Amino acid sequence: MSIDNAVKENNAESLLADIAITAELADYSPVKGCMVIRPYGYAIWENIQRILDKMIKDTGHENAYFPLLVPESFLQKEAEHVEGFAPECAVVTHAGGKELSERYVIRPTSETIINHMFSKWINSYRDLPMKLNQWANVMRWEMRTRLFLRTSEFLWQEGHTCHATHEEAKEEVIKMIHVYEDLLHNYLALPIHIGEKTESERFAGAVSTFSIEALMRDGKALQAGTSHDLGQNFAKAFDTTFTDSENKLAHVWQTSWGVSTRLIGAVIMGHHDEVGLILPPKIAPYQVVIIPILKKNLDNTKVLNQAKLFHKELTDLGLRVKLDDREQISQGIKFNEYEQKGVPLRLVIGERDLENGCVELHRRDIRSKDKDIQIAGLIESIVRLLDEIQSGLFTRALEYRKENTKIVKNIAELDSVLDSKSLGFARAMWNGDVELERILKEKFSASIRCIPLRPELPSDHPCIISGTVSPQNREILIAKAY
RNA sequence: CGGGACAUGGCUCAGCUUGGUAGAGCGCUUCGCUUGGGACGAAGAGGUCGCAGGUUCAAAUCCUGCUGUCCCGACCA
Known part of the structure; x- marks a missing residue:
């Protein structure tokens, strides 16, 4: 399908591939679900990397590199983590012509192997905070893949930090999600909502997960980055402990956060027109x-x-x-x-x-x-x-998001918003009843994208599901997502 | 993993129903002519029809299995 037709028919599936292939960003590889990032696409990634790498270093983190292969037993140490990731792991069973005594998982994320090292490196409160980042490839064997938005192998950065107190770890989680906001707003020209994920959408093994949610031009939301408060879950699983200033042994408090080559997908689907790709000058390979x-x-x-x-x-x-x-x-x-x-x-x-x-x-x-x-x-x-183009693209995307964000009071109103061609965000109040998530999934194939950090609704706005007003109600953003 | 569709030069596809010497457009090469928004003409190169079996005198075409891609679900950065 041509890009022009794909835009007219709002055929996002075809559109993403059409733009990525015609713009020579990427190509399909002979390996299932994997893509080749071509020089023009990789140059965009390098620009994003250069910008974000500086931000990460400016906030006190150091780059390191951990191995691609993770012993399978590591993954199994954290119960929720293994449950969340095991089904999508590729496993190395043979090497050197022999079957391995312990199988290796190709990292789907590096919390486990990094914690193994943390437990060796951290002994005293004087070793904290430890704030590392790595630029790496990871592999998640997804059922269905799409160029940039969901490939089996993808490139990302993953930050991993250890802190002496939960408060400090929580600050880090929020600080880094704001770094991502800076990146998306000021460089990718994509407005995002920062918010907390509901329990069902949380990272496997995290205490809480924050995400940035962008709106694509087809009206679907895209989770463009995440920052997790890991609490002491991994520290306990890997016995990552330190002696505090009162000579008491304690587990460290940890965070992890990442953005991936999905950001390029966000740029494609966030800024295109019927001709093709539109790049924000700050990340364009050629301005x-x-x-x-x-x-x-x-x-x-x-x-x-x-x-x-x-x-x-x-x-x-x-x-x-x-x-x-x-x-x-x-x-x-x-x-x-x-x-x-x-x-x-x-x-x-x-x-x-x-x-x-x-x-x-x-x-x-x-x-x-x-x-x-x-x-x-x-x-x-x-x-x-x-400069004008850079800020104009952001303004345009922000206007588009405003036009496609509706405030809803009940399920019937949600129906009229999500059923329309334009989709977009629905802003509502929610009493926390998980029944809503079931309804969203089954009736609307939508989800609660986040509980926004910056609420906008008046406190007397009624809950979308119970219709009542309560101080316990939280504001939520609902959308169909990639 | 459940449902559907598809797999034929580099790309997009026709041919398959009814088995009988592999086609088109675009792209590519050369020459000519053009040149301020995807030019035109001529000549040419390029495919054991996804893979493996089977049926048949004969398979791109019929049958079986496999693999991959796309779409709709479930899963997900």
Whole structure:
């Protein structure tokens, strides 16, 4: 299906793959459920990595690396953890031509093996807090996979920290979910809701789980990152203890938090239009593409030199710029290619422009073309436009979310919201009765995305299921999700 | 894992019902002509029809099994 048709039919399944493949972000691999991330897609990941890695280090964490293989017995030490992850683990049973005496699990996440090491490294309260992060690949054998949003193998970062007190661990959990908010808002241009997961949606082995929830353009919510308060569950399972300042032995309090290559899926499904991908400038592999109009059998030196000069000036400013001076490809094809790839700005320069002292600039986000940009002041215009595009994309996504967030008082109202084509978030009050989650799942194939950290409803808003007002009621966001 | 569909040059697909020498469009290569939004013309390269069995004189086509992909559920970052 073409991207255009997929958008018109709101066929998200087809759309995601169409955009990812045409934009050359990724391709299907010969291994079930796994994708190949192509250079253009990987460059986006590298940009996200560079930005987030700095944030993680700036908040006092250090990078480390733990092995891919985890002894199967490790996974089994934490009861809820094994129950949650065992069904989706790939297991190595043979190596060196022999069957292994203990099987190895390919990490679905690294809490267990990291705790094993923590218990060796942590002895005293003076060793705390210990705040580590690793960039790694993990594998979860999912029933159904989708490019970027759910592949069997995916890339992520996972932070793992140990603290002397529960309060400090809780602060860490909230601090890191806000780091993710910063990343999504200010770099991916995707507005998110921060909130706590309900018990049924919690990470296997966590005391509480916070997530960031983004809204995609097809009206479905996407969990884009999580931060878990692990309490002492893993510490107890792995006997990760320390001697406190009063010489008493105690288990550490832990957190873990992660975001993955799913973020690229979030960008695709959060910013596309009927042409294809739209990339926020801050993570775009190329922020500007320069296309010189070349004439065959004519002297293009002047045009090419000017294009190279722009390329140098912009690159010197620290911008990521691509000069496409391929002579064999017509500019029409190039225009199309870079639009599908979501390059924020296109700078076109030909003989005609040089004579007039101007160039053509095309904005990908609103698909506008200005043919009379004066060369004098061009560089400043480009820098300003990139900022405008970045903030414009966020504003647009925020507007879209506002339009697609409905306040509901009861199930009947929810019915009219979730049954409509637009989907989106429903904001409601809830008394905590798990019956609601059953109804959501069975009737609406929806779920409680989170209990938002920043509630917006008045306290006398009635519970969606009981219809009563109570101080025990909590605000929730409901949506269909990926 | 339950239900459905599909698997044929690089891509999208036709051919299969009714077995008989493998097709189209796009893409690719060369040449010509064009060039400010996906040009045009000509010539050419490229496929043991997903894999393994079976039926048959003969299988892309019929039968069985397997694998993979997509869609709908359940599961999930």
